[in-house]
Amino acid sequence: MSNSSEIVLDVNHVWKVYCRNLKRAMWYGVRDLGREMTGQGHDRTITALRPGEFFAIKDATFQVRQGECVALIGPNGAGKSTMLKMINGLVRPDAGKISIRGKVAALIELGTGFNPILSGRENIYINAAVLGIGKREVDRIIDKMIDFAELDHVIDDPVKTYSSGMRIRLGFSVAANLRPNLLIMDEVLAVGDVGFRMKCFSHLRDLINEGVSIIVVTHAVTMLRRVATRSVVFGNGKIVFDGDLPTGSTIYEEMMNVPSQSTEKRDEKDASTKARIEDVTVLNEQGQPQLEFETGETLRLQIQLSASEEILDARVIAAMCSPVHGKVASMSTAYQDFQMDLQSGQRTIYLEFPKLPLLIGAYHFNISLYGSKQTDFHQRRTIQGNFRIVGPPLLSDGRGLGGIFKLPHRWDSD
Amino acid sequence: MSNHDPEPGGPSEDPSSTVANDLPDLTDLADAPLITYSSVSEIRTPVKLFGEICHDFMAGRELAWRLFIRNLRGLYRQTFFGLFWAFLPPIANTAVWIFLKSQNVFSIGDTGVNSTVYILTGMILWQAFIDAFLSPSKLLNSNKNMVSKLRFPRESLLLVAFGETVFNLAIRIVLLIPAFLVFSVPLHLSILLAPLPIMGLILLGLAMGILLLPIGSLYQDVGRFITLILPFWMIITPIIYVPSLNFPDSLLNWVNPAAPLLIVSRDLLLYGGTEFGFLAIVFGLAAIVLMLVSLVVYRVSLPVLIERMMA
Numbered sequence: 001m002s003n004s005s006e007i008v009l010d011v012n013h014v015w016k017v018y019c020r021n022l023k024r025a026m027w028y029g030v031r032d033l034g035r036e037m038t039g040q041g042h043d044r045t046i047t048a049l050r051p052g053e054f055f056a057i058k059d060a061t062f063q064v065r066q067g068e069c070v071a072l073i074g075p076n077g078a079g080k081s082t083m084l085k086m087i088n089g090l091v092r093p094d095a096g097k098i099s100i101r102g103k104v105a106a107l108i109e110l111g112t113g114f115n116p117i118l119s120g121r122e123n124i125y126i127n128a129a130v131l132g133i134g135k136r137e138v139d140r141i142i143d144k145m146i147d148f149a150e151l152d153h154v155i156d157d158p159v160k161t162y163s164s165g166m167r168i169r170l171g172f173s174v175a176a177n178l179r180p181n182l183l184i185m186d187e188v189l190a191v192g193d194v195g196f197r198m199k200c201f202s203h204l205r206d207l208i209n210e211g212v213s214i215i216v217v218t219h220a221v222t223m224l225r226r227v228a229t230r231s232v233v234f235g236n237g238k239i240v241f242d243g244d245l246p247t248g249s250t251i252y253e254e255m256m257n258v259p260s261q262s263t264e265k266r267d268e269k270d271a272s273t274k275a276r277i278e279d280v281t282v283l284n285e286q287g288q289p290q291l292e293f294e295t296g297e298t299l300r301l302q303i304q305l306s307a308s309e310e311i312l313d314a315r316v317i318a319a320m321c322s323p324v325h326g327k328v329a330s331m332s333t334a335y336q337d338f339q340m341d342l343q344s345g346q347r348t349i350y351l352e353f354p355k356l357p358l359l360i361g362a363y364h365f366n367i368s369l370y371g372s373k374q375t376d377f378h379q380r381r382t383i384q385g386n387f388r389i390v391g392p393p394l395l396s397d398g399r400g401l402g403g404i405f406k407l408p409h410r411w412d413s414d
Numbered sequence: 415m416s417n418h419d420p421e422p423g424g425p426s427e428d429p430s431s432t433v434a435n436d437l438p439d440l441t442d443l444a445d446a447p448l449i450t451y452s453s454v455s456e457i458r459t460p461v462k463l464f465g466e467i468c469h470d471f472m473a474g475r476e477l478a479w480r481l482f483i484r485n486l487r488g489l490y491r492q493t494f495f496g497l498f499w500a501f502l503p504p505i506a507n508t509a510v511w512i513f514l515k516s517q518n519v520f521s522i523g524d525t526g527v528n529s530t531v532y533i534l535t536g537m538i539l540w541q542a543f544i545d546a547f548l549s550p551s552k553l554l555n556s557n558k559n560m561v562s563k564l565r566f567p568r569e570s571l572l573l574v575a576f577g578e579t580v581f582n583l584a585i586r587i588v589l590l591i592p593a594f595l596v597f598s599v600p601l602h603l604s605i606l607l608a609p610l611p612i613m614g615l616i617l618l619g620l621a622m623g624i625l626l627l628p629i630g631s632l633y634q635d636v637g638r639f640i641t642l643i644l645p646f647w648m649i650i651t652p653i654i655y656v657p658s659l660n661f662p663d664s665l666l667n668w669v670n671p672a673a674p675l676l677i678v679s680r681d682l683l684l685y686g687g688t689e690f691g692f693l694a695i696v697f698g699l700a701a702i703v704l705m706l707v708s709l710v711v712y713r714v715s716l717p718v719l720i721e722r723m724m725a
Contacts, residue, residue: 006443018721029632029722036714041455066443086451089565091721094453102446104565112560113481115488122487129480130566132473179440211440 007101008182008213009064009087014096016057016082016237017044024052044094056082058237059096064182069204069214071224071245073252074234080217081186083234084108087215088184102181105131109186110171116160120151120170123159127174141177149173150196169196176203183207185216201226221249225394246360247292250388253362256323257383267380275311275342277369279304280384294391295359295406301351301385303367307342313372314340318351322363325404357406358389457714467569467709474570481557481570482577500585504537511537511654523656527684528597535590535683536653539615539676542583544644546619549575550627550712551637562720572624572712579616590683602686608679611694615675618701622671624708628715632722652677659689667693675701 019025028050035041049055057079064070072080085091086098088106113130114123124145128138138145146155149169151162159167204227208214218224224231224245231248233241233255241251284290285298293299303316319330331351333340340349365385369378394400456463490496511533515522525532553571554561561568594601630636651672658664667673667690674693681688688694 008443025722026632029718030629032718033628033632033715036455036718037457037711039455039458041453043453085720089449089451090562090717092451092453092717097450097452100449102443103441104449106564109559109563112564113484113557115484117488117491118484122484126480126484129477130560130564132477132566134476181441181443181446 006066007063008066008068009101009215010097010099011060011062011083011087012097012099014057014060014083014086014093014098015045015055016079016086016091017049017053017094018056018082019050019053021052024050028053041092046095056237057086057093060234060237060239061096062232062239062242064213064215066181066213067208067211068230069208069216069228071221071228071231071248072215072217072234073219073221073224073231073248074240075252075255078234079237080234084184084186084215084217087182100182103179104182104184105175105178105180106184107172107175107178107186108184110175111167112171114159114167114171117158119157120155120159120162121146123170124174127171128177131175131178133174133177137177145173145177148176148199165193165196172196172200176200179212181211181213183212183214185214185218187218197223221245221252224249244390246393247388247390250360250362250390253323254364254386254388257362257364257386267382270377271379272377274309275305275307275314275369275371275378277303277367277379277381277384278306278346280365280367280381282385282387291386292388292390293356295357295389296355299353299356299387301353301365302348303351304346304348305342305369306346307344309344311342311371311378314342314378315370315372316340316349317368317370319366319368320363321366322361322404324361328358328363328404356389357408359401359404359406360389360391360394361404362386362388455714457710460710463710463713467713470567470569471573474567474573477566478570478573478577481574482581485574485578486581497585500582501589504534504541504586504589507537507541508534515654520654522654525656527599531590531593531597531599532680532684533654534593535680536651536676538583538586538589539612539679540648540651540653540672541586542579542612543615543619543672543676545579545582546575546616547623548640549579550620550623551630554627554631561716568712568716569709572620572709575620575623576616579620583612583616599684602682602684604682604686608682611675611679611682611698614694614698614701615672615679617705618671618675618697621701621704621708624712625704628711628719631719647672657690671697671700 019028032041060079060083062070072083074080082091084106086093087100088104088108111123111127113126115126118126121142124142125135125138129135146152149166149172151166151170154162154166159170162170204214208227214227216224216228228245230243231241231245231252232239233248233251235255240255241248279302281289281302281304282291283300283302284293285300287300290299301318303318305314305316307314315332315334317330317332320328322328333349338349340347364383364387366380366382367384368380370376371378394402490499493499508530512530514520515529515533522529522532550572553575557571560566561571593599626636626640630640647670650666650670652658652667653676657667657673657677667677674690674697677690678688678694681690
């Protein structure tokens with residue numbers, strides 16, 4: 001890798017306007033066409049939005065350097081695919097500038113342009129031409145492509161007889177021959193069987209090692225750990241985080257924490273007014289508030305309660321949850337015979353997790369407060385005490401730990 | 415971390431089957447061109463814009479050829495009669511009009527040659543014009559997925575549109591050979607000049623089709639309207655009757671863009687000369703200008719269309 005600091009992609013204060021209303025979008029389209037024809041295309045941030053319009057991308061700025069693999073992550077509709085479309089030159093920014101140094105190629109919708117009636121071999125030539133690979137080049141490497149796709153036995157059959165996995169394999173093996181400076185990928189690796197996926201990842205790593213920069217959009221963040229080094233997290237059209245992938249993916253997990261309004265309403269209705277959960281804070285071993293932890297560190301949860309009258313034998317249940325995996329563990333004060341009599345006024349209790357065995361991800365607590373009897377429900381507060389495990393990095397190539405726990409374990413033999 | 419691990423990773427990886435070792439070298443960034451996208455209209459730098467259009471036409475030649483072959487093979491592979499379907503429309507159309515004429519439904523006027531040959535020739539030329547006129551939107555629609563997802567030289571689709579129109583015309587022109595023989599139509603040297611106005615006719619059709627593309631992609635009304643007026647448009651084009659030289663009927667030849675180049679093409683094919691030469695030159699030049707304008711419109715409007723209608 002030479003000159004690894006060279007910037008391949010520079011996204012500079014980019015904005016994009018969209019309109020969801022079909023009729024309006026059509027009419028605005030006509031007016032925008034007129035504007036483009038007369039050379040009046042301009043920075044849309046200085047004029048007011050028209051009715052129905054909104055910013056799909058707001059002031060996005062980031063850079064990608066040579067040999068870097070950056071993941072664009074975020075919930076649906078956050079603006080990732082719009083950003084890719086702009087980088088790929090399919091739609092234009094409404095403000096700001098995107099500069100790309102070098103050749104760009106996109107791995108989006110593998111096998112675009114396939115004609116189902118034609119054979120796999122014929123379609124290789126078509127797909128290659130769409131991607132800009134000439135016939136002579138294809139003639140030279142077509143056997144390798146067919147090998148890579150593992151489709152020797154069916155290559156002369158019509159593509160419509162292929163399974164979806166076979167089509168993807170054919171598409172990837174053609175696209176794998178691209179040698180751009182910047183490779184754009186959208187969700188393509190979420191498909192195909194495990195073996196082929198591994199082959200694709202291995203190929204992508206080869207490309208990165210040679211200095212190809214990759215920018216990839218996906219929801220399968222765990223899989224990305226195999227190749228990506230950095231993440232740019234989108235939320236509501238804005239870049240909310242730009243940095244290492246573990247932190248980025250935990251932030252993305254947190255963004256999926258949308259409390260269910262119906263559950264909250266029901267809880268509120270059932271809650272008594274006698275006792276409340278006032279505050280929930282995550283602390284480190286020294287008692288300082290902290291958001292990010294490493295696997296094996298100690299975490300202390302501080303729960304502040306208040307009561308308007310004396311409640312004997314109160315119980316607190318703390319459920320630790322992951323937005324991705326659901327409930328991780330739950331523990332009650334009663335289980336450890338932690339006697340809790342609430343007097344009128346405030347009381348603070350602590351729940352300590354020594355050497356937290358959790359692996360990288362976002363987590364939070366749901367806290368419930370009960371009286372002595374099963375039916376004495378006072379209050380439940382969901383998605384409290386958010387914290388992240390951001391390290392150490394996981395080896396996702398079959399040589400490390402996976403899942404959400406680091407369980408004590410030992411390998412052995414006879 | 416795994417991404418810096420030069421060794422093959424997972425259990426099912428097979429490094430020997432990777433295609434990466436046989437690839438062209440990576441372009442050196444220092445020599446690589448800088449691409450920029452911003453909100454400034456491309457039309458403000460017309461020289462650069464035309465340069466890019468020309469570049470993409472050159473770059474899109476091979477792709478256009480592949481797509482042309484793809485469509486052609488795809489078109490007839492699942493049929494029993496194959497290429498025969500290319501001949502059918504003008505034959506069927508001509509047959510209908512010959513029948514109507516035999517029933518004295520309309521009068522064709524003094525054609526000077528056999529009226530079957532006259533109608534067939536006109537019908538083939540009209541079909542070429544309409545093919546050209548409709549093909550840009552047809553191609554954009556059938557390749558919508560590709561256009562909205564991948565960046566490739568989109569001018570190649572226009573080359574395909576042109577290629578398909580010319581190919582279909584060439585096949586149908588073959589029909590004229592037996593027709594000329596059977597009805598003993600004399601051959602004139604002017605036949606050699608006919609490709610010129612025919613090209614003009616196709617260019618004009620293409621340019622008009624491309625110019626309608628932006629509005630037509632946004633509003634389906636355009637497509638519906640065209641379907642509605644096509645039969646009427648055919649009737650006001652002198653295909654089944656002799657064009658009038660007398661005012662005010664001759665005005666029709668000036669306002670119907672399809673008429674002048676069609677009349678002149680047919681005159682050169684059948685009669686050895688034409689009285690509409692001036693009209694044809696005006697429309698021929700207009701076709702060239704319109705074509706250049708339409709190329710700019712096509713290029714400038716695609717991002718707006720992809721954003722609105724294909725996202």
